[in-house]
Amino acid sequence: MAKTARDPALAHALALLERLPLVDGHNDLPWVIHSDEEAKGDVAAWDPSRVHQGHDTDLPRMREGKVSAQWWAAFLPTDTPQPGRTTLELLDVIIRLTEGYPEAFLPARRASDIARAKAAGKIASFMAVEGGVGLENSLSPLRVWHAAGARLMTLCHNETLDWVDSATDAPRHGGLTAFGRQVVLELNRLGMIVDCAHVSHDVMRQVLDITRAPTVWSHSNAFSLCDHPRNVPDDVLARVKANGGIVMATFVPTFINQAMRDWYRAFCDPWGKAMHLSPAHEKEILAAAGPMPGGTLDQLVTHIEYLADRAGPAHVGIGSDFFGGRTPDGLEHVGRFPHLLAALIRRGWSDDAIAGIASRNFVRVFRAVERVGRTLRQTELPRVGRLADFDS
Numbered sequence: 001m002a003k004t005a006r007d008p009a010l011a012h013a014l015a016l017l018e019r020l021p022l023v024d025g026h027n028d029l030p031w032v033i034h035s036d037e038e039a040k041g042d043v044a045a046w047d048p049s050r051v052h053q054g055h056d057t058d059l060p061r062m063r064e065g066k067v068s069a070q071w072w073a074a075f076l077p078t079d080t081p082q083p084g085r086t087t088l089e090l091l092d093v094i095i096r097l098t099e100g101y102p103e104a105f106l107p108a109r110r111a112s113d114i115a116r117a118k119a120a121g122k123i124a125s126f127m128a129v130e131g132g133v134g135l136e137n138s139l140s141p142l143r144v145w146h147a148a149g150a151r152l153m154t155l156c157h158n159e160t161l162d163w164v165d166s167a168t169d170a171p172r173h174g175g176l177t178a179f180g181r182q183v184v185l186e187l188n189r190l191g192m193i194v195d196c197a198h199v200s201h202d203v204m205r206q207v208l209d210i211t212r213a214p215t216v217w218s219h220s221n222a223f224s225l226c227d228h229p230r231n232v233p234d235d236v237l238a239r240v241k242a243n244g245g246i247v248m249a250t251f252v253p254t255f256i257n258q259a260m261r262d263w264y265r266a267f268c269d270p271w272g273k274a275m276h277l278s279p280a281h282e283k284e285i286l287a288a289a290g291p292m293p294g295g296t297l298d299q300l301v302t303h304i305e306y307l308a309d310r311a312g313p314a315h316v317g318i319g320s321d322f323f324g325g326r327t328p329d330g331l332e333h334v335g336r337f338p339h340l341l342a343a344l345i346r347r348g349w350s351d352d353a354i355a356g357i358a359s360r361n362f363v364r365v366f367r368a369v370e371r372v373g374r375t376l377r378q379t380e381l382p383r384v385g386r387l388a389d390f391d392s
Contacts, residue, residue, distance in 0.1 A: 013341035014066070016351060021068035021118040021359040022337055025248035025319030026128070026197070026219040029057045030093040031075045032324055041089060043096045049104075056322045056333040059104050062123060064335035068359065069114045069124035071152060071218065071319075072097070078133050078159035084141060087134030091127060091148050098125040109149055111366035114359060128195070128218070131157035132164065132183065137387035139179075142186050151366075152193040154218060155183065155203070158273055162387055165200040167229040168272045175202040179390040181210055186383040188212045191373020193366065196220075197230065197250075197319070204236045208243050213372035214365045215243055219250035219319035221303040222310070226258045229272050237310035246365045247311060248319030249304045251331050253295025256303060260293040297330030301343045304357070313353050317362045 029048070032055060033039055039046035052058045062070070074090035076083060098105045106117040108124035117124035127150045135141050145153070158168045163180035165171040176184070184207055187194050194211055195218045196204045207215055223231035232240075232247055240247060254261050266285045269275050277285070307316045322334055330339055341354055349357075 007342065009342040009345040010338060012345050013338045013354075016341065016354055017066035017338060017358070020355050021114050021363075022066050023069040023071075023114060023317065023359040023362045024067055024322075024334075024337070025071050025216070025317055025362065026073055026130075026250070026321045027057055027070055027334075028073050028075050028130075028321070028323035029055075030072050030090045030097070032057075033093050033097070034090055041093055043093060043100050048097065049101060055324045056327060057324075058334075059101065061333050061335035062104075065333075065337040067123055067334060067337065068118045069108065069126065071126045071128045073128050073130040073154070074134075074150070075130035075157070075323075076134065078131060078157050078161070080133070083131075083133040084136045087129060087141075087145070088148075091129070091145065091150065094125070094127045095149070107149070109151060111363050111370060114363055126151060128152035128154065128193075130154040130195075131198070132161055133157070133159075135183070137162055137179070139182060139186055139383050139385055142183070142190060142192070143382060146190045146192055150192065152195055152216065152218065153187055154195040154197050155180070155199050155207075157198050163391065165203055166271075167198055167200050170271060171200055171202070175200065175206040177387075177391045179385075179387045181206075182383050182385070182390055184211055188369075188372055189376040189380050189383070191370045191377075193369050200229070201233050201236065204232065205239075208236070208239050211243070212376065213369045215240075215245040216362075216365060217245075217247040217319075219252070219321040220247055221249055221255045221300075222306045225303055225306055226255055226261050228255045228261050231255055232307075234310060237307065240311040240315050244315075244365065244368055246315050246317045246361050247307050248317035248362070249300060249307060250319050250321045251295075251300060251328055252321050253326050253328050256295040256299045256328060257293055260295055263289055263292055294326070295328035297328055297339065297343050300328055300331065300340070301347060304344070305347065308353075314356055314361050314364070316357050317359075318357060 033046045034041045072094045076086045105125040106122040108126045113124045160166045160169040163177040197218045221231045223233040
């Protein structure tokens with residue numbers, strides 16, 4: 001209490017979050033639980049109700065951070081054996097996380113659930129699939145995932161798939177293939193959010209060309225400020241407003257700080273992915289590179305202001321990408337979300353603009369996606385088929 005009293009901006013942010021929902025667009029805790037050597041996917045064994053000092057996400061700190069809605073990612077590495085099965089296992093982790101702690105979480109499927117959870121003093125728990133590798137080149141799993149409760153899909157992860165180019169891999173298709181376009185259109189029909197956070201810049205442009213609903217970048221920043229290929233270029237940002245979509249600023253330091261991005265280049269392939277180096281080679285590079293720069297809260301706010309300037313303040317949100325990796329100074333864990341809003345307040349953001357970035361912008365997008373889906377399902381049949389049916 002004394003610390004808050006000494007920081008009027010933080011006190012202001014906390015007061016706002018008493019009435020405003022806070023939506024975080026991306027968190028990889030399900031993979032943390034699934035891959036934990038002791039828990040091995042057992043949510044109760046991992047126990048999110050206790051503080052996990054070695055991680056950045058747990059229920060006590062979500063409460064501290066005033067989180068009202070969390071999008072949990074069913075993330076899996078692209079080279080995972082049997083990716084279809086693993087995607088279902090991760091969706092199951094999210095379901096058990098939600099159902100196992102009913103005093104904290106509200107199972108969420110609709111945009112309206114965000115306000116419902118806030119009114120009940122709970123956290124709306126949403127399911128997302130990060131990476132289309134689990135489709136195994138078939139359209140049918142999209143409907144199974146939707147039936148299970150998933151409402152957002154990140155088209156790929158760090159590797160190019162048979163139908164979509166990744167931002168961090170060699171392009172093979174010049175963007176989307178015919179099958180990839182069918183994935184986007186079927187997500188539109190289902191009322192699921194299309195997430196371009198990991199796709200190549202060409203795929204971003206092509207999705208905007210064909211989508212019938214607003215598009216989301218669930219955890220990306222501004223390419224002009226930090227040239228990581230996962231960030232969004234200016235020409236795409238200029239189209240986000242017309243599309244009605246949203247870019248959700250992420251906390252990953254290599255997406256925030258150009259100096260950190262440059263430092264990491266020596267350890268990465270030309271596409272930005274970490275290389276497998278021998279210990280001797282890694283030691284040699286470390287000696288030459290010098291101390292690693294970090295990322296800061298203020299640098300993230302600079303990205304947010306740039307995104308708001310280019311796409312419009314109504315088209316920016318928050319997508320932390322907390323997963324137990326490096327975090328910026330000032331945003332070490334989920335309990336620090338109010339400090340981000342306080343930093344915006346110090347830069348002169350109005351309460352109305354804060355409400356937009358905290359949740360209102362995302363809710364608008366989600367409602368639009370739902371409306372488009374309802375309309376399309378009245379006139380379009382489900383798309384069926386496998387990759388070979390569309391791509392020769």
